[in-house]
Amino acid sequence: MSFNIPTQMRALVLPEPGKFEIQTVPVREPGDEEVLCKVRAVAICGSDPEVVRGGLAGIWPPSYPFIPGHEWSGEVVAVGKKVIDFKPGDRVAGQAHCGCGKCRNCLEGRYSICENYGKPETGHSHYGFITAGAYAQYEVYNQKSVNKMPDSMSFREGALIDTAGVALHGLLLVGVTPGGTVAVIGPGPIGLLTMRLAHCLGAARVIAIGRRSRLEAAKNSADIVVDFEKVDPVKAVREITGGVGADEAAECSGAAGTFRQAVEMVRKGGKVTLLGVPPESLLEPMPFKYIVHNEILISGARANPNVSDKLIQLVASGRLKMADLITHTYPLEDFATALDTFVSRRDGAVKVVVEPNGAEK
Numbered sequence: 001m002s003f004n005i006p007t008q009m010r011a012l013v014l015p016e017p018g019k020f021e022i023q024t025v026p027v028r029e030p031g032d033e034e035v036l037c038k039v040r041a042v043a044i045c046g047s048d049p050e051v052v053r054g055g056l057a058g059i060w061p062p063s064y065p066f067i068p069g070h071e072w073s074g075e076v077v078a079v080g081k082k083v084i085d086f087k088p089g090d091r092v093a094g095q096a097h098c099g100c101g102k103c104r105n106c107l108e109g110r111y112s113i114c115e116n117y118g119k120p121e122t123g124h125s126h127y128g129f130i131t132a133g134a135y136a137q138y139e140v141y142n143q144k145s146v147n148k149m150p151d152s153m154s155f156r157e158g159a160l161i162d163t164a165g166v167a168l169h170g171l172l173l174v175g176v177t178p179g180g181t182v183a184v185i186g187p188g189p190i191g192l193l194t195m196r197l198a199h200c201l202g203a204a205r206v207i208a209i210g211r212r213s214r215l216e217a218a219k220n221s222a223d224i225v226v227d228f229e230k231v232d233p234v235k236a237v238r239e240i241t242g243g244v245g246a247d248e249a250a251e252c253s254g255a256a257g258t259f260r261q262a263v264e265m266v267r268k269g270g271k272v273t274l275l276g277v278p279p280e281s282l283l284e285p286m287p288f289k290y291i292v293h294n295e296i297l298i299s300g301a302r303a304n305p306n307v308s309d310k311l312i313q314l315v316a317s318g319r320l321k322m323a324d325l326i327t328h329t330y331p332l333e334d335f336a337t338a339l340d341t342f343v344s345r346r347d348g349a350v351k352v353v354v355e356p357n358g359a360e361k
C-alpha cells in the first residue's frame, strides 16, 4: 500500500487563549517510536470546550499556538524506525495518555497517573492537552498510544474508544458485581457508556440518574431511570433495591452533591467510582462515619489506561454498541458549528464527531 503524504495539512489551531482558526500547518515526521496517522474521525470531548476557550491556558495547553483533540481514530501512513507492531494501512484508535514508561505507576500499567506527567523530556505525552492533538488531517502519536481496530469497525466508532475507555477503566477500578445493580449518576456520553459497559461486565440492573432530555436518552442504556428533579435519587435507588442499596455507583457528572449521593446509595460494602470531573473548587461534605462503618470503597478514575484493546473487541463483537451515540458529524472546516452543537446540546447532541479527511465511504 502506498500513501501520498503531503507536507502541509489543515488543522484546528489555537493561536492564543480563547481563539481558534483552521490553518494550514506543516505535517510532522514521526520520531523513532512514533506513527504518523491520517486522522479520520475526532470526537469532541467534554473537556475540549474549556481547552478551546482558554480557561486552562498555561496548563492545558502549556503554550500557544496549540492543536487540541484527543478522541480520534484514523489510519497509519508512516512509522518510525523503532515501530514494529504497526504498518501503513493499519486502522487505529488513539488514547490521550502516553506515560513515561519508567516511573513506578507506568511500570504498574497506571500510565494515566504517570509520576512524570507534563515532563516531555521523560517521554510523557498527554495528546490534545499538553502535546499536539488530533483536530488535524494528520497526527503523530507514540506507538504506545494507538490500538489497532478491525476493518469491521468504523472510524466514527473508533473515535469513541477513548471516551468509552474512561467508563470501562472507572468500572474496572471498583469491579462490577455479576448479577448486581449499578447506579450511574449523569447520563452524558461517559455516563451512557458506563451504563452499557456495566451490562457488559455482568450487572443485572442498571439505574440511570439524571434529568430532562439526557435522562430520556438513557432509556436505551439503562433498565430504570430516576429523575432527580422529581425524586430524591438516594431514596429512589434504595427503594428499587429493596432498601439494600446498589452494589456499585458511578458518578459521571462532577456536579455538586452527587458524590455524597453516590456514597449514600450503595449497599453496606458497596463501591463508588468517580469518573465525572468536578471544578477545582468543589469540596463535598461527606458522611464520614457512614463510609467507615459500612466499608464503602471509593475510587477516583482518570482516563483510560489499558482498556482500548478490550473495548475494540467488545465493539467488534457487537456486545458494546456505540454508533448511536454519535448524533452529529462535521468536516473540520465546520469546527465552529460542531463545537456549538456539542456545547449547546443542539438537537439532542450527545457525541459530535469531526472528520478532517472526509467521511468514511
Ligand SMILES: [Zn+2]
Pocket: 045, 046, 047, 070, 071, 162, 163
Ligand atoms: Zn476525552
Ligand SMILES: [Zn+2]
Pocket: 099, 100, 101, 102, 103, 104, 105, 106, 107, 111, 113, 114, 115, 116
Ligand atoms: Zn510514568
